[in-house]
Amino acid sequence: MHINGVEIEDTFAEAFKMWGARLIITAINKRWALTAAQEATGCATSVIACGGEAGIEGAIPADETPDGRPGVSILVFTMGPKGMKDQLMRRVGQCIMTCPTTACFNGLESEKTLKIGGALRYFGDGFQISKLLEGRRFWRIPVMEGEFLVEESFGIKRAVGGGNFLILGESAQATLEAAERAVDAMQDVKGVVMPFPGGIVRSGSKTTSKYKFLRASTNTAYCPTLHRQTASNLPEGVNSVLEIVIDGLDERAVREATRVGIQAACQPGVVRISAGNYGGTLGPLQFHLREVMGG
Amino acid sequence: MGCVSCAGPLRGSAIEANEVILRLRETRSIPIEADSICPDRFVSRSQAEIEALPALFGRRKTTLGELFTVEGGNSEHIVVEGDLRHVKRIGQGMSQGRITIRGDVGMHVGTWMRSGEIIVDGNVDAWAGAHLSGGVVWVHGNAGAMLGAAYAGETRGMRGGIIIIDGDAGTRAGERMRRGLIAVQGNLGEFAGARMIAGSLFVFGKLGARAGAGMRRGTIVALGGTEDSLLPVFQYACSYRPTFMRYYLQRLREWGLPVTPKQIEGVFRRYIGDITTLGKGEILVYEP
Numbered sequence: 001m002h003i004n005g006v007e008i009e010d011t012f013a014e015a016f017k018m019w020g021a022r023l024i025i026t027a028i029n030k031r032w033a034l035t036a037a038q039e040a041t042g043c044a045t046s047v048i049a050c051g052g053e054a055g056i057e058g059a060i061p062a063d064e065t066p067d068g069r070p071g072v073s074i075l076v077f078t079m080g081p082k083g084m085k086d087q088l089m090r091r092v093g094q095c096i097m098t099c100p101t102t103a104c105f106n107g108l109e110s111e112k113t114l115k116i117g118g119a120l121r122y123f124g125d126g127f128q129i130s131k132l133l134e135g136r137r138f139w140r141i142p143v144m145e146g147e148f149l150v151e152e153s154f155g156i157k158r159a160v161g162g163g164n165f166l167i168l169g170e171s172a173q174a175t176l177e178a179a180e181r182a183v184d185a186m187q188d189v190k191g192v193v194m195p196f197p198g199g200i201v202r203s204g205s206k207t208t209s210k211y212k213f214l215r216a217s218t219n220t221a222y223c224p225t226l227h228r229q230t231a232s233n234l235p236e237g238v239n240s241v242l243e244i245v246i247d248g249l250d251e252r253a254v255r256e257a258t259r260v261g262i263q264a265a266c267q268p269g270v271v272r273i274s275a276g277n278y279g280g281t282l283g284p285l286q287f288h289l290r291e292v293m294g295g
Numbered sequence: 296m297g298c299v300s301c302a303g304p305l306r307g308s309a310i311e312a313n314e315v316i317l318r319l320r321e322t323r324s325i326p327i328e329a330d331s332i333c334p335d336r337f338v339s340r341s342q343a344e345i346e347a348l349p350a351l352f353g354r355r356k357t358t359l360g361e362l363f364t365v366e367g368g369n370s371e372h373i374v375v376e377g378d379l380r381h382v383k384r385i386g387q388g389m390s391q392g393r394i395t396i397r398g399d400v401g402m403h404v405g406t407w408m409r410s411g412e413i414i415v416d417g418n419v420d421a422w423a424g425a426h427l428s429g430g431v432v433w434v435h436g437n438a439g440a441m442l443g444a445a446y447a448g449e450t451r452g453m454r455g456g457i458i459i460i461d462g463d464a465g466t467r468a469g470e471r472m473r474r475g476l477i478a479v480q481g482n483l484g485e486f487a488g489a490r491m492i493a494g495s496l497f498v499f500g501k502l503g504a505r506a507g508a509g510m511r512r513g514t515i516v517a518l519g520g521t522e523d524s525l526l527p528v529f530q531y532a533c534s535y536r537p538t539f540m541r542y543y544l545q546r547l548r549e550w551g552l553p554v555t556p557k558q559i560e561g562v563f564r565r566y567i568g569d570i571t572t573l574g575k576g577e578i579l580v581y582e583p
Contacts, residue, residue, distance in 0.1 A: 026538075067541040068559060103538045127575070129512070131495065131539050132455075132474060133546060140539050149538040 001290050006266040006273060008289050013164045013258065013275035016283025018047070018077040019084050020159030020249045021114075022107035024060065025096055026071040034059075036102045037072035039095035044076070044087075045196045048205075048216055052078040052087035053161060053247050055193025066105045067149070073107055075193045077161050077247045081114065084156050088116045092150065097123070097141070103149040106136075108249070110155030117150035163192075163246035163254035163287055166204070166222060166274040167265050168238045174269025175240040176200075182244055185264035191253035192246050201243040207278050219276075238271050251285065259292050313370045314395075315345060317363040319377025325353045326401070327362055330384035334371035334392025334411060342368035371411075375400075380420070386413045389430070402439070405432045408456065421465065422446075427475060428454040433461075440465035440484065443477050451492060453477070459552070466503070469496040472513060478547060482522070488515045491576060495543065499553060502578075510569050510576035516540070517580045518558055529568035529578055536562055537579065557583070 001008040025040065027033040037056050044054035057073040065071035076091065078084040096104045097120065104117070121128040121139040129140040130152075137152040167182070169175030183199035186192065194200070209217035220226050221233040222241045234241070244261055248254035262273050275289055315337050328351035337345055345368055346360025359365065363377075371392025375385060379400040386394045390409040399417040406425040418436035424443040438460045444467055445452030452471035463481035470486065472494040482500035491510035502517035505526055541559055548554035563579040 066545070067538055068545050069541065129514075129575075129577075130493070131514075131543075133476060133495075133543065138539055138542070140537070146535045147537055147539070149542070 001293065003263065003266040003273075003293065005268075006270045008262070008266075008293055009272055009274040010288075010290055011275050011277050012286040012288040013162075014277050014280065014283050015160050015162040015164075015254065015285040015287060017285070018053075018079060018159045018161035018247065019081055019156050020108070020247070021076045021084060021088060021154050021156045022057065022249070023074050023076065023088075023092070023096075023154065024065060024071050024105040024107040025074065026065045026067050026069040026103045026105070027099070028069060028101035030059065030070045030072075032099060032101050033070050033072045036096045036099035037074050039099060040091040041074050041076075041193075041195075042095070044091075045201075047077070047079055047161065051083060052076055052091075053193075053195040054087075054091070055195045055199070055247070057190070057193055058187065067103055069103075075191075075247065075249065077159055077193075077195075081112070081156060085114045085116070088114060088154060089119060092116055093120050093123070097143070097148045097150070100145055104151065106151045106154040108155035108157060110157045112157065113153035113155050115152060116154050118152040120150055121152075157249065159247065159249050160251050160254045160285060161247045162276075162283060163248060163258055163285075164204075164243055164276045165258060165262055165265075165289065166276065167242050167244070167270055168222075168234065168272040168274060169240050169242075169270045170237055171269060172240040174267075175242050178265040178267050178270045179242040179244060181267065182261035182265040186244070186246070186257045186261045189253060189257040189260055191250060192248040192257040194244055194257075195247055196243075196245055199244060201245055204241070204243040204276060222274075233274065235272060243276065255287060255292055258287055258289075259294075262289065262293060313367070314372040314374050315342075315365065315367040315370045316374045316376065317359070317365055319363055319375075319379060319382065320361075322378040324381055327352055327382045328384050329359065329362070329382050330387040331359060332373060332375060332385045332394070333387065333389045334373060334394065335388070335390055337373055338369065338371040338392065340368055342366070344368065379417075383420075386411075389413075399436065405430075408432070410456075418462070424453060424456070424458045424477075426452060426454065427456040427458065429456045431456065432458045434459070435461045437462035437481065438464040438468070438479070440467055441470065442468040442479075443472060443475070444469065445471035453494065459550070463500065464498075469494065469515075472496065476543075478552060480552060482519075488513060488576075491515070497543070497547070502580075507569060507576055507578050509572055511573040512575045514576070515578045516543075516563075517578065519581075520583075521580060525566055525578060525580075526569070528570050529566040530570060532565040532567050532577075534562050534564050534582060536560070537565075540579070 041054040054076040060071035117139040124141040141148045204219040205216040331348035376397045383401045384403045386405045388407045393412040396415045402420040410430045415434040421439035443453035451473040460479045466484035478497040483498040485503040491513035500519040501522045504523035566578040
């Protein structure tokens with residue numbers, strides 16, 4: 001199968017189940033909403049070392065946010081509810097509450113919820129104020145600047161982590177440009193984030209290592225510098241590989257983001273689109289590239 | 296809990312096919328106690344069974360059928376019509392459905408109500424929504440004293456739900472209120488939010504004198520200024536833009552209340568009190 005002359009390899013992306021949450025951050029203007037969102041999704045690229053994965057889902061116009069101010073939606077993913085509580089407490093408490101003018105609302109209706117505002121409220125040292133309207137409880141926590149408004153509970157749901165595809169290009173520049181186009185296109189898909197820097201990973205990993213103390217190591221089969229030195233999956237003419245990792249609130253969203261991203265990435269200078277596939281050792285979900293692309 | 300955004304379109308709603316319609320047979324000055332006019336009691340009763348439900352005419356025991364004409368049965372939607380100024384306790388304790396009252400109505404409408412909706416196309420007398428714990432009471436006229444308040448001897452008044460008054464409300468609205476929202480589009484009488492424990496009380500007109508006397512927690516929002524200076528047991532804290540206010544005012548505007556963009560963006564003066572009690576209550580006065 002080829003798209004715009006780019007080969008779509010007959011392989012699949014191997015994804016796994018995670019838990020997801022959506023937070024709506026609002027602030028006095030776009031700048032501060034985005035600042036809080038960037039802080040709250042910082043150092044959240046891989047669950048392996050960060051405890052969670054997170055990214056910005058998109059901007060929300062003021063007339064669509066709960067308090068009528070400019071907003072940004074972020075998604076956070078962890079391996080389980082316990083880890084999610086830990087991550088949300090840290091990220092809301094340290095990155096959003098500390099940021100001037102912000103408020104934080106739950107953006108995911110779900111039967112399963114975690115008390116986040118309900119736990120952070122104690123920062124108010126007894127002067128916190130509860131507000132309950134139409135079943136939604138908020139906490140007003142007094143801070144030096146005024147008040148931080150945070151919703152008591154945040155919904156979490158089963159989600160999908162580790163969706164991915166690899167862009168195999170002729171040069172580093174062509175590969176990066178293709179990856180950038182892919183990420184730009186994927187940002188229009190609701191319910192997904194690409195948690196790595198700018199949505200792109202250059203240091204993809206495999207799930208084994210020669211060192212006993214390491215759970216993951218560089219993906220040698222896709223490192224151009226190791227071509228001929230170790231078992232390689234790279235065809236001739238490939239000099240750079242970038243990966244785009246996708247976390248989504250459901251399988252459909254990850255599938256759609258994969259489709260949109262691959263379509264955008266298939267440009268001159270790209271040789272092949274492949275996917276991270278660990279022979280079924282990593283996770284139960286498989287996104288077959290050709291099937292996703294309608295082939 | 297009922298949803299006000301759903302109740303909004305019900306304002307002045309047309310008669311539906313499956314409603315039970317009660318019309319007062321005769322205007323009288325003797326009080327009628329009609330707590331049996333309640334969707335919980337109508338929903339599984341035929342017209343004849345509804346007519347046989349008990350009521351008090353003065354101190355005389357009687358039936359609804361003697362006092363009202365009844366059309367329909369087996370419905371949780373009730374319409375009550377006539378000069379109802381001496382009819383009390385309509386919707387008392389209701390937990391479902393809707394009551395539409397066409398005209399002025401007597402005391403104790405929707406007391407102890409747990410869920411559902413009461414829409415009044417007229418004025419309500421005292422104690423409307425007293426001890427409300429859920430649902431929506433929307434009055435398209437004025438309300439008497441003790442709106443959403445606590446009966447004598449009770450430690451807590453309104454515990455949830457929403458009361459919206461299009462006109463004015465009398466004295467002691469929200470007294471001992473524990474939770475929920477009262478929004479009065481006109482003026483509020485004296486002692487609004489007295490001994491309030493929590494909850495939110497919004498007034499778009501003037502906030503009456505002695506508001507918040509004895510309040511422990513809770514929020515009184517004066518969007519139209521105050522009738523008199525606040526009690527000295529309230530102390531000025533600061534002027535600021537509370538984020539929660541934006542959320543509340545946005546919701547109120549979505550329900551059709553006359554909230555202006557300036558009010559949503561506005562600055563409020565925060566007074567804390569009553570300092571002779573716990574002192575964690577607040578009166579937020581809008582600065583136009």
